[in-house]
Amino acid sequence: MDVALVALIILWWALITYAVLGGADFGAGVWDLFAVGRLADRQRNLINHALGPVWEANHVWLIFLIVGLFNVFPAAFATLSIALFLPFTLALLGIVLRGAAFIYRYYAINSKGRFARLWGRVFSVSSLLTPFFLGASAAAVASGKLLPPNGIADATYIVSLISPFALTIGAMAVTLCATIAAVYLTIEARDTEHDKELAESYRLKALIAGAVTAILGALGLGLSSVESPILWHGMLIRAWPVVIITMIIGLATATTLYARYYSTARVLIIAETAFMLGAWGLAQYPYIVPINYTISNSANAPNVITAVLISLACGMIIVIPSLYYLFSVFKLPYPAPGLQRSANEQIEPQQKGAAS
């Protein structure tokens, strides 16, 4: 088990964590776009409230991924940066505008004013763009046709980016994020807002988005047999059990959601995303950027990767407990150290009663 493979597996887990946490942020932005009609304001407040505390912590996983990639596979990272110049720049613009828009809307004093509505529009549109471009880029890499025949990365060579396979996977990424966000928001609506009607509306949205994701996923799978032979063969030889499990979990998510077991649905949707990305990784093994860059020929020196892994472990020792503390203070229902003493606990529900 050489060091580079260990590092790649860890990076893949960071990708999954980003998809599950960061993806939910983008999905919430997408639902912000579709927040119309009677429930619109309550839906927007829910999104604002749910995103507030964890926004920045989720977004740092993406930076972790980039830095990890250029640490462990510098040559592959350089090629990806040139070949995917266009989609990455557009995805970056989406992230930037989305992050700024969220903050301005959240802190705008007059939430009905022009300023808040304008940035609200920027927030939801950019939440749509970024997952699409990241999904399309992933598909272009997996298709094996990212680099021109001479193998030298060229930013203008975008044939693999506008292929039907890439467009389908891009769209699937958006609907997957929307499904994850909708499942989280049903729980948020039920547990923190105690708003049954809002939870129902998000349950419905999660079911619809989940169905669309399944259809796009199947379409993508079909297209990959034609357009990305490497992925397809990788799937047939190694990854087919994982693909089947992904489909089973998909069905299980839909049924638990339909039956209103929201907490189990949340666990299942996370597992669904993990297995889906796992299937892609397994199918593409051992390529980083198919056919030219494999793990062995683009990995950094082993002693450097070991140093990175050690620093990773030390970092995790600090980050994981702090992240757990963050979630326990805001999201998890049981008491955590440092919370307001019980004397204030009585005031809180009372205030909540007065406020709503």
Add this chain to the structure above:
Amino acid sequence: MSNLLAARAQMGTSLAFHIIFSALGVGIPLLLCIVEGLALRTKNPVWMMLTRRWARAAAILFAIGAVSGTILSFELGLLWPTYTKFAGAVIGLPFMLEGFAFFTEAIFLGLYLYGWDRLSPRAHWLCSFPIWISGLASAWFIVSANSWMNTPAGFVIKHGKIVDINPLQAIFNPSTPYETVHMILACYVATGFAVAAVYAFAFLRGKRSEYYRKGLMVGILMAVIATPLQMVSGDFNARYLADYQPVKFAAMEGVVHTEQGVPLKIGGLADPNTGQIHYAIEIPNGLSLLAYLNPDATVKGLDQVPREDWPNVLLVHSSFDGMVGSGLFGLLVAVLFWGLYWFKKRTFPENRLLLWGIVLAGPLAFLAVELGWMVTELGRQPWVIYGYLRTKDAVTTAPWLNISFSIFSLVYILLAAALIWLLRQVARRPLPQVKAVGEGYQVIEPNIVDAEEVGV
């Protein structure tokens, strides 16, 4: 605009924008920690009003810091892939460690900014410690990566390949101790003067309550401690550069020919092609004395490298003078303030001229930070990794860079405009009513009736 110029312009603008929020991102958490600590200990509600107000402004500034920082991480790859391939192999570690520092900072920031009602007063205050410590760490790691670019170490090139990479040696390259200390002090100088300037301006417009006086005092206290230390650190930096980065030193001081007993030239403008400095105040043997404490010491001039390898002497020399000048002005204002304060037996000096000086010192301190980085980055040209990789070889082969530069400049202008509008709104909000309750405070934020349009 050539591809290379557009890439350099975009990188420069991105970093010039990000550094403002980086400096505040390192400085403000320490101020918050101090002020909240005072609020808990002295039970004076004014300290808690300051904490609440600064926390609200800090939340906005951190978000923009995080967003602009993300742009930079993408841009290192998007604009300079060859640099990232070279640097990623050797100096990737501090970027990874910096990632952890940001992560811890972002987590405890979430707890601090949104945990007012959920956390007990003591726990809430303790959350501010990991923020300023990890802010410091992130600055240290990222500037050690930049120091490596100025004095590369920890690897060997054998027939075109990078081998024997030693990451620790790369982080602790010769420039790291100098640059990191100077940068961290710069963050405290800039934050201190920025806070002092805001309250000095409010004071001049007639707002004289204890809230405004305490805000100004805390800001100018940080400034009066950090600025003299910054001068000392700057002096060490300059003397260190004379030996380890002679070309940058020569460009900074406008020394063209290697000779003995070189004069110190203050101010003046360098003629770009000859490198000669005109209309400067000349102190004979001044530079040799300053750099080597020996008036006849030889100082290496720009003639030590071929003409096309000279950095842009005009910009580097003027940036250096601008940085030192702004720093000295700030020091003067801070020392005057505290001098008057002690001389008049601890009464708050209300001299209008001095207050206007403090207002000016705020933006000037940030100008010093920007100019300081211009010295470091432009002084390193035409190399991106000194002696190994030239800037023109590091740029991406992707076209459309001038379009990318214009789009990102627009984004930055948009972000800055919306930010100023929002911060003014936060400043205009009436102060929260704060009452000491038990161990902590009961804070009632005034909610603005939507109809009452505030500001614009």
